[in-house]
Amino acid sequence: MSFIINNVKFIACILSGGKGERFWPLSRDNNPKQFLPIMGEKSLIEETFDRLRKINATEEVFFVSNLKFEKRLNDMFPGVFKILEPVGKNTAPACAVANEYVLRKYGDAILGVFPSDHYIGDMNRFEDTIEMAKKIALDGYIVTVGIAPDRIETGYGYIERGDPIDSRCFKVRRFREKPDTQTAEHYISTGDFYWNAGMFIWHVATFDTALKNYLPEVYRVLKMCRIPEDLPMFYEQVPEISVDYAIMEKASNIAVIEGSFIWEDLGSFSSLTKVLTVNEDGNIINGTMMVFENCKDSIFIQEGPLIAAYGLEGVIVVSTKDVVLVIPKSEAQKVKRLREILKERNLTEFL
Secondary structure (H helix, E strand, C coil): CCCEECCEEEEEEEECCCCCHHHCCCCECCECHHHCCCCCCCCHHHHHHHHHHCCCCCCEEEEEEEHHHHHHHHHHCCCCCEEEECCCCCHHHHHHHHHHHHHHHHCCEEEEEEECCCEEECHHHHHHHHHHHHHHHCCCCEEEEEECCCCCCCCCCEEEEEEEEECCEEEEEEEECCCCHHHHHHHHHHCCEEEEEEEEEEEHHHHHHHHHHHCHHHHHHHHHCCCCCCHHHHHHHCCCCCHHHHHHCCCCCEEEEEECCEEECCCCHHHHHHCCCCCCCCCEEECCCEEEECCECCEEEECCCCEEEECCECEEEEECCCCEEEEEHHHHHHHHHHHHHHHHCCCHHHC
């Protein structure tokens, strides 16, 4: 049995080609964050797949990912359709191919596009949000999910809401890039901004029109392609561009619906404090070979050598078999900079 709104089926696409760079050294180029069991026994990508399948009998869940993960994905999700990119070109080409696949297979359908590496709490509220987004999508809107911010956060993009569509859904006034601390404080003080959760729900015909209007060259090449046979040709010819920049920031029919569920991007180690157990001293302890004393508000993850720490506060320490990371929690976003330094020094075997 499939869930149908006005006879329009719902299909879910999981974008899973990211590198998870800010979770290095746990996340590596060949074993990125979405394949890690951060929240428990299952990996983040398995949690995402299970969650989307539970949305009131979704018709189909499929993946857009990188070709290098083909065997791994096939082992984890046998029989599930996968669009495997020969090279990553950001989210606009991925969304374009996903939409075209659904358009050709179902004709009349609503497509939801979801990241593979987020934490979602309260399944009932998540499903309620998606159900409402589907209805808004039928009115010709491209719907994005926004999360009401509960702290100053400079690692997320923001969405400024405009005129109301209903009680929890608004027209989008504009998208904002990741702000500095002062700007983020201003955004939150107005009450008109959401975190951009990177989730989109649209009718396939609506997105097809947007693609034709705002990325005509991508649209032209796409319509010539067989999927998946001609993906190498498609990705060779299209630009590297995000769907936010290519379409969302330009189109006038973009809506944001407020997600009423618990959400974390899990974009960096500091975000773990929102989803993992924190002890009485404010520490997260994950591992068995540790000696520490008088440490507060810190994160210790041990997979490699023993961690011995004394008197630390507000620090992240991660040990793996070949890397030890030490960084202030306040600088957690700068893990990407450490990866850049490794590339500059040709130490890519650690990436």
